[in-house]
Amino acid sequence: MPPTKLHQATVVLHQEAGRGYFRIVLKAPGLAKQARPGQFVMLRVSENQDPILARPFGIAAVKSKQYIELFYRVVGRGTALLATVERDAVLQVQGPLGNGFPAPEKGTTPLLVAGGSGFPPLLYFALSMRHPLYMFLGARDKECLPPLRAIKSCREQAEKVYIATDDGSAGTRGFVTDGLAAFLDSRNDRESFVIYACGPRSMMAAVSKLAAERGISCFVSMEERMACGLGVCMGCSVAVRTGGYKRVCKEGPVFKSSDIDWSEQVVLPALHRK
Amino acid sequence: MRSAELKKGIPAKASKCVTSPDLSVNVAGIKMKNPVMTASGTFGYGEEFKDIIDLNRLGGIIVKGVSARPIKGNPPPRIWETPAGMLNAIGLENPGVDVFINEKLPILRSYDTAVIVNIFGYSLEEYVAVTERLDGIPGIAGLEVNISCPNVKAGGIVFGTNVKAASELLTALRKATKLPLIAKLSPNVTDITEFARAAEGSGCDGLSLINTLLGMAIDVRCRKPRLANVTGGLSGPAIKPVAVRMVWQVARAVKLPIIGMGGIMTPEDALEFILAGATAIAVGTGNFINPRATLDIADGLASHLKREGIPSVRDLIGQVIVA
Numbered sequence: 001m002p003p004t005k006l007h008q009a010t011v012v013l014h015q016e017a018g019r020g021y022f023r024i025v026l027k028a029p030g031l032a033k034q035a036r037p038g039q040f041v042m043l044r045v046s047e048n049q050d051p052i053l054a055r056p057f058g059i060a061a062v063k064s065k066q067y068i069e070l071f072y073r074v075v076g077r078g079t080a081l082l083a084t085v086e087r088d089a090v091l092q093v094q095g096p097l098g099n100g101f102p103a104p105e106k107g108t109t110p111l112l113v114a115g116g117s118g119f120p121p122l123l124y125f126a127l128s129m130r131h132p133l134y135m136f137l138g139a140r141d142k143e144c145l146p147p148l149r150a151i152k153s154c155r156e157q158a159e160k161v162y163i164a165t166d167d168g169s170a171g172t173r174g175f176v177t178d179g180l181a182a183f184l185d186s187r188n189d190r191e192s193f194v195i196y197a198c199g200p201r202s203m204m205a206a207v208s209k210l211a212a213e214r215g216i217s218c219f220v221s222m223e224e225r226m227a228c229g230l231g232v233c234m235g236c237s238v239a240v241r242t243g244g245y246k247r248v249c250k251e252g253p254v255f256k257s258s259d260i261d262w263s264e265q266v267v268l269p270a271l272h273r274k
Numbered sequence: 275m276r277s278a279e280l281k282k283g284i285p286a287k288a289s290k291c292v293t294s295p296d297l298s299v300n301v302a303g304i305k306m307k308n309p310v311m312t313a314s315g316t317f318g319y320g321e322e323f324k325d326i327i328d329l330n331r332l333g334g335i336i337v338k339g340v341s342a343r344p345i346k347g348n349p350p351p352r353i354w355e356t357p358a359g360m361l362n363a364i365g366l367e368n369p370g371v372d373v374f375i376n377e378k379l380p381i382l383r384s385y386d387t388a389v390i391v392n393i394f395g396y397s398l399e400e401y402v403a404v405t406e407r408l409d410g411i412p413g414i415a416g417l418e419v420n421i422s423c424p425n426v427k428a429g430g431i432v433f434g435t436n437v438k439a440a441s442e443l444l445t446a447l448r449k450a451t452k453l454p455l456i457a458k459l460s461p462n463v464t465d466i467t468e469f470a471r472a473a474e475g476s477g478c479d480g481l482s483l484i485n486t487l488l489g490m491a492i493d494v495r496c497r498k499p500r501l502a503n504v505t506g507g508l509s510g511p512a513i514k515p516v517a518v519r520m521v522w523q524v525a526r527a528v529k530l531p532i533i534g535m536g537g538i539m540t541p542e543d544a545l546e547f548i549l550a551g552a553t554a555i556a557v558g559t560g561n562f563i564n565p566r567a568t569l570d571i572a573d574g575l576a577s578h579l580k581r582e583g584i585p586s587v588r589d590l591i592g593q594v595i596v597a
């Protein structure tokens with residue numbers, strides 16, 4: 001049998017990371033060895049039936065081929081319970097799941113765009129590549145930006161990190177897409193850009209539109225509610241432009257933004273962007 | 275097996291200890307190495323689980339519902355978590371019977387497990403079409419008919435909630451195939467035994483129960499249903515007592531063997547269904563929570579038999595003691 005996707009992971013570090021985020025490091029060598037940037041895990045946050053389903057989290061880093069690091073915000077019952085998990089606890093985790101980001105081609109300049117708590121998979125992606133890259137981080141206000149240590153890692157990795165908040169409490173005032181548009185329009189080497197975005201659906205729809213208008217290729221990491229994470233329940237589907245649906249956990253979570261049917265109305269409120 | 279099923283009272287404990295208990299069962303003419311199967315729609319076509327468990331260890335796999343033509347499914351959100359359960363309104367998305375036969379079945383066939391194909395349609399003709407297409411295809415142990423679909427040609431009445439419609443459907447399908455035919459009953463009825471009798475009268479070889487219970491959840495802040503489809507099917511441990519009760523009622527009403535399902539997660543859950551009258555059991559939502567649940571249950575059943583000194587799992591079928 002191929003390497004298993006079901007693991008028992010030991011919590012080796014679990015701490016508040018600032019700005020309402022928690023950072024959790026899990027020892028799961030089998031998982032860590034297989035992981036690629038853009039993939040995610042399904043983590044069981046409770047041993048009983050409340051809540052019953054595992055929760056999806058993007059992999060934020062792999063350390064020493066043994067550990068995976070996750071960042072999460074408490075947004076509901078599952079993440080509130082997760083926040084109470086202590087060091088040395090053993091959690092059931094499945095992964096790595098999903099397709100991950102396509103590796104950037106030689107000579108391209110990746111632009112990484114993160115909205116709210118969409119930064120973890122992009123952080124892993126940034127840490128994994130040697131391309132000169134630019135990062136754009138956006139949130140409602142300063143307190144919803146990624147924690148400082150994550151921003152520091154981004155700064156070490158990127159040529160430049162652009163920060164925007166809706167209320168102007170950090171970085172420039174406005175949407176992350178405003179900064180991205182200004183950046184794109186100020187440059188004459190646009191052909192080399194490839195955009196990778198992760199965040200609330202509305203933000204990714206705006207990034208997708210921006211990219212399409214300028215003929216820049218763009219990948220988005222989608223979020224949907226999930227039950228199995230394995231591609232069997234068909235619960236996580238998103239509408240695609242060719243008609244029909246694709247599973248976020250299997251064909252995704254990373255899609256070409258031009259493949260997504262952005263007109264499909266989605267009721268899922270992006271509370272975690274808070 | 276029949277005699278063991280009918281035998282009343284507690285099976286006599288073996289005088290010497292049972293070292294290799296017999297887990298094999300025969301449901302509707304389908305021989306299985308153990309009574310543990312996977313419920314339709316919760317295990318895909320098996321391939322997604324092959325990196326997690328050894329599929330050869332399963333008694334059987336009941337595949338995701340297959341229809342005569344491809345079905346696109348419902349818009350998202352399609353799922354909502356509930357206390358000890360979940361609501362789903364997937365809309366029976368599937369690639370259609372031809373893709374199933376050409377792309378999915380060859381993979382399934384390579385495993386040593388009984389493959390039962392769950393079928394559905396939105397009219398009697400569609401059910402017949404998919405049944406005829408599957409008849410005679412090698413590697414299929416039997417058909418499970420999901421009768422919880424609306425008949426769009428008859429004003430949307432759900433086959434599985436109208437005894438006459440269910441009988442007509444199952445009688446027509448009986449004529450369309452020689453494969454073992456298992457009717458999957460809907461719990462959204464007042465008296466499930468009427469439907470069990472209708473299936474028996476139509477010539478079915480077995481019964482599966484239960485399908486999901488119709489439910490609904492509302493987001494109180496935006497005052498909208500949680501599912502785009504408004505209503506959905508409730509599954510998981512939350513429905514287990516309802517399912518056990520229905521298996522018990524049906525087992526007393528008909529002679530057909532039963533595949534019991536609804537919230538099974540542990541060996542103990544499986545034993546409850548077997549004692550209530552199920553010959554085999556299927557794990558559905560439990561696969562999402564513990565992807566190894568099926569194998570854990572098979573192992574747990576074996577240890578239970580050993581511990582209790584019971585030679586065969588068949589000795590427990592229908593053996594609940596009701597004063």
Ligand SMILES: Cc1cc2nc3c(=O)[nH]c(=O)nc-3n(C[C@H](O)[C@H](O)[C@H](O)COP(=O)(O)OP(=O)(O)OC[C@H]3O[C@@H](n4cnc5c(N)ncnc54)[C@H](O)[C@@H]3O)c2cc1C
Nearest residue numbers: 055056057058071072073076077078079120223224225271
């Ligand atoms: C592929 C993927 C990767 C993710 N990566 C991260 C991550 O790295 N860090 C992080 O903090 N969060 C991430 N999320 C979101 C995370 O899964 C949810 O925040 C979490 O499941 C909420 O659980 P809960 O029980 O606390 O909230 P609930 O009580 O279930 O819901 C509270 C709020 O969270 C939203 N929510 C619930 N489930 C999801 C979901 N699957 N996707 C998006 N929003 C959801 C709800 O709409 C609601 O607004 C990711 C989601 C997906 C699908």
Ligand SMILES: Cc1cc2nc3c(=O)[nH]c(=O)nc-3n(C[C@H](O)[C@H](O)[C@H](O)COP(=O)(O)O)c2cc1C
Nearest residue numbers: 233313314315339420484485509510536537558559
């Ligand atoms: C996501 C999901 C998809 C399902 N799809 C089907 C299906 O295609 N056909 C069918 O007959 N039953 C389907 N079911 C019902 C299950 O097979 C099973 O009868 C029910 O969920 C009760 O078992 P459980 O509580 O163990 O899940 C589905 C259930 C779930 C949760």
Ligand code: FES
Nearest residue numbers: 229231234236249
């Ligand atoms: S979460 Fe089940 S198919 Fe994606």
